[in-house]
């Protein structure tokens with residue numbers, strides 16, 4: 001028995017290793033060890049309110065603590081996290097940090113929370129590990145899918161002996177999560193926390209009251225959360241707390257009461273002012289008195305706390321260059337400041353001092369001396385291995401804002417610093433990257449076989465930083481791209497080395513997005529450049545070979561090159577790298593073929609595919625009883641919608657993209673696109689449902705069934721609204737007119753019927769030669785587009801296949817052909833034959849019986865103007 005348990009635990013440990021977790025996110029990580037907790041006797045009321053909510057019966061499972069910059073939110077969050085950790089009631093903590101690499105976005109948020117949860121309770125560890133064992137790809141899927149599977153699921157099914165007190169999740173500084181969509185997604189996840197669970201979860205969220213977050217909470221029902229606005233706490237109480245703080249921090253300096261009260265007034269309720277002032281005074285050692293009078297200069301005090309904060313930052317900066325320097329020396333110091341501190345405030349991931357000096361091509365001495373007098377605003381660790389961080393984000397905001405940072409010598413021109421960093425990244429990469437940088441030797445060595453220290457040894461932190469962020473710096477610098485500039489030359493010389501390095505770092509999928517960004521930059525500047533052609537080819541190269549390079553980095557010089565088509569620019573640029581041991585290279589295609597991405601995941605055939613209205617997602621419905629949502633740009637799986645008990649036959653997005661409707665058997669289901677949650681189930685048909693459509697206002701869903709009826713359902717209430725009867729055969733297609741007043745249906749009975757949505761009356765019946773399976777209205781609602789031709793409403797028969805003048809060219813897939821405007825333009829080889837398809841603009845998504853989903857994108861300009869067919873990504 002004992003042995004069995006041991007084996008299980010070891011398995012669990014292996015499974016947990018699959019969760020990408022960020023140790024620095026936790027309140028008690030090494031990285032956060034110097035960040036303070038609330039001093040005793042401070043924040044008494046606020047902490048009491050949070051405790052009362054966390055331990056009480058309040059139905060609202062979220063507590064949103066919001067307040068202006070520097071009012072003390074993170075300190076409260078750390079204090080609460082620490083208390084609940086000591087009581088063994090902390091589920092997890094995630095402290096976001098702008099410019100903090102993975103801490104500045106949500107990509108590892110859920111997996112980190114799940115990892116911490118697993119360490120909390122054995123029952124949860126089992127649940128989480130079982131979930132990973134069932135779906136090892138889970139961490140590549142959408143946040144909502146991860147949340148459902150890795151957090152909510154285990155909390156729901158955890159076997160607990162008795163009623164457990166709720167666990168508390170602390171999320172700090174949500175405003176420092178840089179991507180607005182991520183913020184909305186996280187708030188979407190939290191909304192699902194109040195579902196009944198064996199172990200209840202409560203969530204404390206802190207943030208500045210920024211618009212996207214306010215909007216997110218505004219959209220959330222008030223039943224879910226309560227809030228507390230920190231900057232509205234009575235001033236008397238805050239002053240009292242700041243007074244305790246100042247007295248404590250400056251206890252070794254004998255301060256008179258009037259000076260203390262002046263300092264309190266000047267803080268104006270901002271803890272960050274008090275904290276910065278105290279650090280500045282203490283750092284002054286033998287000149288504390290001068291420093292106190294420096295910061296207390298010029299009344300009136302405390303009227304505008306942000307202005308006071310700016311002043312203290314200005315004082316600290318001018319003090320850092322206040323020695324006995326001549327003009328030239330001062331200029332040099334200012335320059336160094338802008339280059340070094342400027343880089344520290346715009347880096348996407350903090351670096352240790354030595355790495356910063358190599359990245360910036362400055363001496364260690366320059367870096368050390370520049371940071372020497374800035375310890376009251378920067379955390380400069382003693383250990384060379386630890387990164388330099390800002391003590392508070394308000395310092396970054398001050399330096400980057402030309403209006404706030406009035407001494408222009410210190411103002412950091414963000415674009416310029418990004419441009420310099422982009423250049424430096426290129427320099428570092430060009431100098432360091434080379435073929436087989438980790439001396440793997442054999443071309444088949446897998447990433448999984450490598451020890452991570454080996455990668456770190458050969459790819460130092462500055463090089464890894466450059467590989468990850470060079471394009472992001474370029475994007476924010478607004479640098480112009482030109483053929484044969486240093487970026488183009490870098491790609492020509494090091495593109496494969498860069499892919500190899502990313503693969504070794506486990507970040508190959510980043511290259512897809514990085515190249516997409518670079519492609520956009522190049523496109524905006526010169527649409528016909530050589531550079532743009534190269535980037536385009538590079539994207540094809542990586543999308544086509546991603547799977548193999550991700551596993552075996554050196555295959556970038558073997559399989560990827562050998563099988564690239566003859567016309568590939570990457571193949572041409574790196575032909576000297578081709579393996580010499582292949583004496584006869586395989587015959588390859590002339591050009592990239594039209595398929596640019598294949599999505600794998602369904603375990604059975606795909607029956608229906610649909611684009612979301614904004615084109616960012618694709619939904620695929622499969623015989624494996626699931627619907628999958630995919631990210632159109634990257635091909636990443638976003639969520640898996642599970643619940644149907646039979647094959648899923650049709651799928652549709654609501655016009656606002658927030659809902660997905662799917663049909664299986666005789667049931668229609670509605671899902672939340674963002675969270676993947678099942679929202680409702682419409683039952684009433686007695687025959688299989690074949691098609692589903694939303695009304696243009698999203699308020700109705702129409703379902704067409706083999707029971708010969710069409711039913712209309714109310715999306716908000718789930719109530720059956722109407723039953724349209726009259727077809728003498730099963731109904732195969734259904735669609736609303738653009739104004740929502742009509743519903744068109746097509747049936748095995750070879751008729752198309754038009755119904756009035758409101759009165760349910762049949763307004764027109766048209767007989768067709770064969771059964772119609774696809775129906776759509778033209779934008780003006782005057783015609784119906786069917787697979788057999790175009791039908792003018794109120795006429796009795798189908799028009800000829802002549803395109804209507806106002807009707808845009810249309811792409812479709814019929815049998816073995818892609819057709820444009822009803823003319824065959826692209827023959828599909830057997831492996832691309834489809835069971836279903838969807839079109840958005842010039843992109844076609846194909847669903848296959850094998851369960852794969854593939855994309856084809858056509859260059860419509862070439863197709864229309866050149867008459868010849870060219871395909872592109």
Ligand SMILES: Nc1ncnc2c1ncn2[C@@H]1O[C@H](COP(=O)(O)OP(=O)(O)OP(=O)(O)O)[C@@H](O)[C@H]1O
Pocket residue numbers: 036037038039042043067068069070071072073074075076173207208241245271272275392393394
């Ligand atoms: N109760 C407290 N006890 C001791 N120190 C505190 C307290 N509250 C705040 N501080 C000090 O003030 C500094 C600023 O506070 P904190 O970082 O918590 O503010 P914030 O509201 O989270 O700011 P931002 O929104 O800009 O991130 C802290 O680093 C800490 O030094």
